[in-house]
Amino acid sequence: MEKVHSKGNSNINSSILLVDDSEDMLEVLRRNLSLKGYKTYTTQSVQEAIEILNSTEVDLVITDLKMPGVGGLELIKHIRANFKNVEVLVITGYPSIQGAVDAVKTGAEEYLVKSFTDKELFAAVQRAFNKLYTRRAATFKSYLKREPLQGIIGESQAMKEVFNAIRKVSLTSATILITGESGTGKELVARAIHYSSPIASSPFVPVNCGGIPEELIESELFGHLKGTFTGANETRAGFFHTADGGTIFLDEISNTSHSMQIKLLRVLQDKEVYMIGSKKPQKIDVRIVAATNVDLPNLVKKNEFREDLYYRLNVINLNIPPLRKRGEDILLLINYFADRYAKETNRLAPQFSDKALQVLQDYHWPGNVRELQNVIQSLIIMTDENIIDVPDLPSIMRFSALRQKGITRTLAEMETEYIHNVLNSVNGNKTKAAEILGIDRKTLREKIKKSLNHY
Numbered sequence: 250m251e252k253v254h255s256k257g258n259s260n261i262n263s264s265i266l267l268v269d270d271s272e273d274m275l276e277v278l279r280r281n282l283s284l285k286g287y288k289t290y291t292t293q294s295v296q297e298a299i300e301i302l303n304s305t306e307v308d309l310v311i312t313d314l315k316m317p318g319v320g321g322l323e324l325i326k327h328i329r330a331n332f333k334n335v336e337v338l339v340i341t342g343y344p345s346i347q348g349a350v351d352a353v354k355t356g357a358e359e360y361l362v363k364s365f366t367d368k369e370l371f372a373a374v375q376r377a378f379n380k381l382y383t384r385r386a387a388t389f390k391s392y393l394k395r396e397p398l399q400g401i402i403g404e405s406q407a408m409k410e411v412f413n414a415i416r417k418v419s420l421t422s423a424t425i426l427i428t429g430e431s432g433t434g435k436e437l438v439a440r441a442i443h444y445s446s447p448i449a450s451s452p453f454v455p456v457n458c459g460g461i462p463e464e465l466i467e468s469e470l471f472g473h474l475k476g477t478f479t480g481a482n483e484t485r486a487g488f489f490h491t492a493d494g495g496t497i498f499l500d501e502i503s504n505t506s507h508s509m510q511i512k513l514l515r516v517l518q519d520k521e522v523y524m525i526g527s528k529k530p531q532k533i534d535v536r537i538v539a540a541t542n543v544d545l546p547n548l549v550k551k552n553e554f555r556e557d558l559y560y561r562l563n564v565i566n567l568n569i570p571p572l573r574k575r576g577e578d579i580l581l582l583i584n585y586f587a588d589r590y591a592k593e594t595n596r597l598a599p600q601f602s603d604k605a606l607q608v609l610q611d612y613h614w615p616g617n618v619r620e621l622q623n624v625i626q627s628l629i630i631m632t633d634e635n636i637i638d639v640p641d642l643p644s645i646m647r648f649s650a651l652r653q654k655g656i657t658r659t660l661a662e663m664e665t666e667y668i669h670n671v672l673n674s675v676n677g678n679k680t681k682a683a684e685i686l687g688i689d690r691k692t693l694r695e696k697i698k699k700s701l702n703h704y
């Protein structure tokens with residue numbers, strides 16, 4: 250019920266200026282479009298229309314052609330010359346169909362011939378908005394053309410610093426440790442370092458240290474000679490050999506055993522590897538980039554990670570900040586992924602209502618860019634609307650929408666907001682949140698469920 254109601258208002262951030270000398274016509278248009286949730290302005294004169302355009306945010310102008318004094322065609326010319334981001338829909342009577350053709354030539358995107366049905370009106374308005382969105386998306390594409398370093402999107406100060414660091418370190422062969430929460434883009438950054446370096450045409454070899462069983466990791470990394478163990482039917486090179494001349498990316502480096510850590514230390518010190526079964530070291534020339542989302546110094550303190558290896562890896566540290574600390578990037582990333590997944594599914598990238606964007610920006614994103622990517626992908630697949638509004642968003646995010654209601658909140662809303670804040674502070678962990686709030690998990694779950702009915 251609630252959802253349907255909110256959906257009806259999903260056009261709420263789109264505004265339409267109606268220009269017609271007939272008061273009746275203005276009223277019919279205004280009523281129909283307001284019911285659809287559009288914000289409307291009305292005027293009977295072109296002069297006043299121009300004043301409104303100068304002082305108000307207008308997305309679409311619907312104008313009559315024949316009006317006493319200055320006509321609609323003049324208005325269209327003025328809009329095309331001065332307001333690139335405003336769409337025009339012309340209304341014309343049957344006898345002046347030629348006028349409509351002239352209007353389209355002048356720059357109107359759509360025209361409607363009187364007398365049209367409500368359905369025809371809504372369809373024409375929708376088409377006009379689609380054109381507007383496409384044009385606005387093109388503006389975003391020009392950001393993409395400007396540069397994004399190796400596909401890394403970001404304009405926040407924090408990301409600018411990361412870009413600078415990438416440019417600097419890519420020119421050296423120093424070992425680099427990339428740190429940052431899960432999903433912040435560590436692997437993306439590792440690749441960017443390699444592909445902007447002079448050794449870009451040599452291999453980049455990613456190794457997931459946590460994903461290889463302990464008994465296989467040595468052979469995977471350093472290779473083995475034929476016959477050294479059961480199953481070793483051939484001499485096989487390891488990842489280090491494959492990466493020779495290029496970059497090896499040791500991901501999740503904290504997930505290595507003590508014995509493996511010693512072996513890695515030796516490679517870092519001597520720049521040579523021993524294949525299993527061989528006493529002869531082989532020189533290798535690889536750039537090493539490691540990554541971790543855990544606090545390595547803490548593991549060192551607990552004796553779970555070798556201190557000497559830590560210092561060997563941490564020659565240069567590149568820390569990728571969590572997404573919640575780079576607010577400006579959230580909008581860019583939403584557009585980027587919306588565009589990408591819309592293309593993949595062969596549809597127009599939907600628009601996000603201002604309120605939905607605010608909710609997405611306020612959310613704490615514990616899974617960082619990966620989580621945002623997944624949310625946008627699922628929205629594009631699951632939502633048919635051209636506009637994505639708050640009710641379309643995952644429920645955990647909708648909490649934060651409440652915060653925008655200012656001081657006129659009910660006690661229930663205050664409670665919900667507080668619950669949300671606590672949940673935020675513990676990264677969504679319900680057990681911890683319940684503990685802080687002094688209630689049991691079941692009560693918390695019920696309160697969360699109930700609070701979603703605010704929409």
Ligand SMILES: Nc1ncnc2c1ncn2[C@@H]1O[C@H](COP(=O)(O)OP(=O)(O)OP(=O)(O)O)[C@@H](O)[C@H]1O
Nearest residue numbers: 400401402430431432433434435436437542618619
């Ligand atoms: N700034 C960014 N611009 C565009 N895409 C990004 C950005 N940051 C991350 N991504 C995308 O988000 C996803 C996660 O990034 P990545 O795998 O590099 O994270 P990670 O830090 O290695 O995470 P984990 O610690 O979980 O391994 C990838 O699909 C990546 O392409």
Ligand SMILES: [Mg+2]
Nearest residue numbers: 435436500540
């Ligand atoms: Mg990773």
